[in-house]
Amino acid sequence: MIRVGLTGGIGSGKSMVARIFKVLGIPVFDADATTKNIMATDKELQQRLMEVFGPKIFANGVLDRKLLASIVFPDPFKLEQLNALVHPAAIAAAAKWMQQQTAPYAIKEAALFFEAGSAGDLDYVIGVTAPKALRIKRVMDRDNVSRMEVLTRMSRQIDDDIKMRLCDFVIMNDEQQPLINQVLSIHEKLIGLEQHK
């Protein structure tokens, strides 16, 4: 079984691309959703998060995502503290999930393989990219946030041009080049690679 990563900066359209792979019958692990689930259910982690970022982040027992975002994204040190608390559990959950898959290849979708140092667990990485202005607009529309908030978050991720150079396959999601053809071409290559293993 080939282990494939699917990554891209904020607003690149990873989740959109992941949906197409799912339609093709490829299992996809959603690291974002897993992280959210761990933060919502792991009481020990919640305690640690409150110690580091203050009790207000779980004021009603539910994580105030907007508040936590406003604390960590402007401050690289605080973001690093958050990452150190939540990433190990998400990486472990993904590794366990990968071992259980039986399809020719399986995909782990995450924004931060290279930043989190977890790319070594993967055989190939697919990158999704789009022009910066389009990415900013997509996130402003999707999350109802300001341009500044998007730019701050973007500045905490590896520049997309560099990230794409670290990937084995690149999908351009600029709303000009059809996504389906690009996904199908990579799908066929990965199936071929699995057969020749």
Ligand SMILES: CC(C)(COP(=O)(O)OP(=O)(O)OC[C@H]1O[C@@H](n2cnc3c(N)ncnc32)[C@H](O)[C@@H]1O)[C@@H](O)C(=O)NCCC(=O)NCCS
């Ligand atoms: C700070 C939090 C609560 C803000 O939540 P919010 O609902 O506003 O954003 P959400 O989690 O949906 O993330 C949206 C996008 O922001 C970017 N982003 C999220 N976390 C990070 C991070 N640690 N570093 C850089 N970019 C990030 C990604 O592009 C992500 O897809 C949340 O992002 C979080 O818990 N982050 C730490 C865990 C993490 O790294 N998750 C993402 C990758 S698995």
Ligand SMILES: Nc1ncnc2c1ncn2[C@@H]1O[C@H](COP(=O)(O)OP(=O)(O)OP(=O)(O)O)[C@@H](O)[C@H]1O
């Ligand atoms: N090809 C496209 N055509 C139209 N809208 C798109 C396209 N690709 C993505 N979008 C929209 O842009 C927004 C961002 O896409 P998506 O959520 O897939 O990005 P992402 O890379 O997973 O982002 P994040 O890292 O912020 O979670 C979404 O609202 C999505 O519907």
